[in-house]
Amino acid sequence: MEIPSIDDQIAVTDRMIEDRPDLSNPLELHKKILQAQRQVRESPKKGTDVDWDDKSIIDDLQRKAVRSGQPIASFLDPSIFDSKALLHTIGQVIGALIEKGVKEDWPKKFLDEVKRGETNILDLVGAAMKGDAEYFKRYGERFEVSPALILFIINSSIQPCLEEIAKRVDPSFLERWWKAPCPICGRRPMVAKLRARKRHLTCTLCGAVYLADLFLCVNCGNVDPYTLKFLAPEGHSEFRVDFCEKCKHYLKVIDENRLKSPIPRGLEDIMTIDLDLMAKRAGLIRA
Ligand SMILES: [Zn+2]
Ligand SMILES: [Zn+2]
Known part of the structure; x- marks a missing residue:
């Protein structure tokens, strides 16, 4: 990187x-x-x-x-x-x-x-x-x-x-981390990028991109798929908001295959502010 x-x-x-x-x-x-x-x-x-x-x-x-x-x-x-x-x-x-x-x-x-x-x-x-x-x-x-x-x-x-x-750090270190907090700085991720059906968590502080389970609430650790849901903004299939019914926290997900133009590195959180507004209207909490 x-x-x-x-x-x-x-x-x-x-x-x-x-x-x-x-x-x-x-x-x-x-x-x-x-x-x-x-x-x-x-x-x-x-x-x-x-x-x-x-x-x-x-x-x-x-x-x-x-x-x-x-x-x-x-x-x-x-x-x-x-x-x-x-x-x-x-x-x-x-x-x-x-x-x-x-x-x-x-x-x-x-x-x-x-x-x-x-x-x-x-x-x-x-x-x-x-x-x-x-x-x-x-x-x-x-x-x-x-x-x-x-x-x-x-x-x-x-x-x-x-x-x-x-x-x-070694790419294999990031791929095998498999936990929600960032392996480098420990922050909880706000954004993830979907690539080949894998949710790559993206740290807005240090820029690390790392893997964790697709069915995992990055806030409370909930892994029960029945209480892990998502919201999709109308007309924007490149975005969604994954959220947890147990703790009400959410994660913004960018589907890179569907993006019309790529979102520059480091701007993922800012360029998806609309998703924060949608999540807030739905009563969800930003970490
Ligand atoms: Zn980090
Ligand atoms: Zn949760």
Whole structure:
């Protein structure tokens, strides 16, 4: 899996904005986040002190993940990250969010606090890599801000590193994972691509594409086919929403054979926002 250059990704996003002006807001933000990540994305170590060309490092992480069933991110020590590079990206991401209309008082206070070291940036990164929702909930309560927003900012700063790992793992590792959370970063998938009747779960954070059972709720693990249903939008046979009657969560599915034009890598979640609206109207919950 190759990762296109930032400028190529931006050009592709611009074409999507022409196609779908109604999605220009989230697509513009996507472009700004790519720009914010430029320094780290264009550096070989992706904001860490790790030489990713050393195959033994990825091999070791893969082995640990397979043995434990836990994602690779849970074996990464946050101290591999370069605090200065993280702070740079976080500052840029916050700038992008403010340009897109997020009120500036909270993010500025947050950035100052992290810069002064009152909150250790590596603690935040460690919590993001472990998927520690409680940590972000407490942090959000203290700042009276949505935990999802803080997590978005931290995720954006570690995304280039996670993508690098996803790019380098063995294809067989992804094919044999067979669990719902992403094998690299541990996030629950929101999107899947249907290829040759197999549902390839697609991680919107690190870009990993991996396999799991076709009859599996990626939220609660339900495998009872009688309570796993789907919704199909009228006139769009290339899309559907798989959902679980037990927990009411859903997964957006893109049938690649039926797509008129391919959805660019990294834009799967944004280009299927219509499906989120349909799911919401049906009373379903986004993870
Ligand atoms: Zn992932
Ligand atoms: Zn479920």
